Amino acid sequence: AKGDGRNCFKYFSEELTLAARERIKTEFHLRQALERGELSLFYQPQFRVTDGKIIGAEALIRWRTADGEMIPPLRFIPIAEETGLITVIGNWVIETTCSQGKEWLNAGLPPLRLAVNLSSKQFLHSDICEVIEKTLAKTGFPAHLLELELTESILMKREKEAIDILNRLHELGVHLAIDDFGTGYSSLAYLKSFPLDVLKIDKSFIEDIPRHSDDMEITATIIAMAKNLRMRVVAEGVESPEQMTFLQKHQCDLYQGYYSSPPLPAAEFAYFYAQHCTD
Ligand code: C2E
Ligand code: CA
Ligand code: CA
Ligand code: CA
Numbered sequence: 001a002k003g004d005g006r007n008c009f010k011y012f013s014e015e016l017t018l019a020a021r022e023r024i025k026t027e028f029h030l031r032q033a034l035e036r037g038e039l040s041l042f043y044q045p046q047f048r049v050t051d052g053k054i055i056g057a058e059a060l061i062r063w064r065t066a067d068g069e070m071i072p073p074l075r076f077i078p079i080a081e082e083t084g085l086i087t088v089i090g091n092w093v094i095e096t097t098c099s100q101g102k103e104w105l106n107a108g109l110p111p112l113r114l115a116v117n118l119s120s121k122q123f124l125h126s127d128i129c130e131v132i133e134k135t136l137a138k139t140g141f142p143a144h145l146l147e148l149e150l151t152e153s154i155l156m157k158r159e160k161e162a163i164d165i166l167n168r169l170h171e172l173g174v175h176l177a178i179d180d181f182g183t184g185y186s187s188l189a190y191l192k193s194f195p196l197d198v199l200k201i202d203k204s205f206i207e208d209i210p211r212h213s214d215d216m217e218i219t220a221t222i223i224a225m226a227k228n229l230r231m232r233v234v235a236e237g238v239e240s241p242e243q244m245t246f247l248q249k250h251q252c253d254l255y256q257g258y259y260s261s262p263p264l265p266a267a268e269f270a271y272f273y274a275q276h277c278t279d
Helices: 002-036 073-083 086-106 120-124 128-139 152-157 159-172 189-193 213-228 241-249 266-278
Strands: 039-048 054-064 113-117 146-151 175-181 198-201 232-235
Touching (some): 002 086, 039 113, 054 266, 073 086, 086 113, 086 146, 086 266, 113 175, 120 152, 128 159, 146 152, 152 159, 198 213
Parallel strands (some): 054 113, 146 175, 198 232
């Protein structure tokens, strides 16, 4: 029995080493990916529910390795967060989005709001306000066209500090959105203490409409609440006409989803948007 215990321990520590090795390997490849330009942003249009007009887009990171493999963000963003690389990657996302947005404006495309996702480390452990201010100045992209998406867990982590940062960001003129709403520990009271402009209903509520009446109740309630708080409300993951009908009925403001468009590479997005504007 003694021997078993030792084996067990040995096995356990080998697993840890393996996980650590895996992390170091991914970190190395991720740094290389940045340098080699293997990271890019896709843009998913956000449509107005009432008339289908595109009024914004969310930037979503993509990693295509040299051999053509697409690595989904959920497989490398958490590792980037653990290793601290997220600050470099996050700053790259902000800068790329702003220069892309400015390019589209210069090309004569009608203005649209671009949203980027912020991770908690990027938000709390870097001078995010300074980064945003400098990037806007450098690229010439207007602050009111930039939206920052944050999750509930980021805001709940250090509430006081978060409110300070959000207020400073708000003063710059950028819009602030709460992402994946309904999946965290939402004490609804916090919605009032944070200066948030936009609420994004998590796709886990949308996906089972109209099969699950609970999810329909919850979605309708979130929409009504957001409206009472004077927030713009966005439904994510909209895939079917039934879901659209539901959102129309409950007067959701905006939606994103495969029903109208997946995230698109920059050039394809610009083409899609230009077509859409002249239709
Ligand atoms: P998210 O911010 O909730 O992004 C929405 C995800 O839903 C995206 O997955 C998008 O491609 C997907 N989606 C869009 N329409 C539909 C639909 O109709 N049905 C379904 N089932 N899914 C849809 P993606 O691009 O794989 O990103 C996953 C997550 O990775 C994001 O979730 C976000 O948390 C994170 N992420 C992506 N880009 C960045 C980034 O630049 N920085 C940070 N920090 N996180 C990012
Ligand atoms: Ca998001
Ligand atoms: Ca989301
Ligand atoms: Ca669900």
